[in-house]
Amino acid sequence: MTDSSVRDRTEEDERTDAAAEESEGQLVCPECGGALEADSERGETVCRECGLVVEEDEIDRGPEWRAFDSAEKEEKSRVGAPTTKMMHDEGLSTNIGWQDKDAYGNSLSSRQRQKMQRLRTWNERFRTRDSKERNLKQALGEIDRMASALGLPENVRETASVIYRRALDEDLLPGREGRVQARLPVHREGAEPGDR
The missing domain is CATH 2.20.25 (N-terminal domain of TfIIb)
Known part of the structure; x- marks a missing residue:
């Protein structure tokens, strides 16, 4: 040729x-x-x-399994938990479990327990990189605590968390303690619709 x-x-x-x-x-x-x-x-x-x-040979981006009803679909799904605004990292980080057991359920030796405790400590430190994120984590924990005490549903907690995040992003909360700031979105979202 x-x-x-x-x-x-x-x-x-x-x-x-x-x-x-x-x-x-x-x-x-x-x-x-x-x-x-x-x-x-x-x-x-x-x-x-x-x-x-x-x-030809296009990539199939769907799951490699079949499900015939919603229960079977949920059982076979291998994705993680959904993202949520109620956690400072939106639920995307990896958590090290609190149990001192290995993958087979056996107890860890004292040396391994110490190592796991150090890893948990460092994991917690890396999840909150700066003071703004630590403040957010503390405030979201307070929102969750107050909403639980008031018996508010999860959608109210989520909305209160979004309101708090917006206020933090727009620098409306400088120099105030996170626990105090967290009360307003919970109060606003927990109020009856006619009371707002």
Whole structure:
């Protein structure tokens, strides 16, 4: 194959790719100009008109398992807890368990317990990097404590946490203790809708 035929072939491939580009928001077939359809079951993109397979071996981003009802779906799901504004890190950090046991349920030796305690301490320090984050953590803990004492539902706690975060982000709370500041969003969200 000569250099010019390779160049011609490359230019032809580029033209074919350009023909398959979007046309008014819809992909078109490079052969006949027909509309393309994604076949997720086979992982292919196929032309509706001529049947040309334009793309194959597409990545399936769905789960590798099947579920037939919501209970089965929840049982098979392997994702972590949902994010929440009620925690200073939104529930995304990893927590080291408080139990002094290994993966098999056996008790740790005294040396291993000391090591785990040091790791827990450092983990806690790294989760709150600066004073603003420590203040947020303390205030969110206070919001949770007050909401529990008042018997408020979780959605009220979440909303109070969001209000506190917004006030903190907009520097409306400088120089005030987190426990005192946390009372206002809980009071606001815990009040009856007509009392606001």
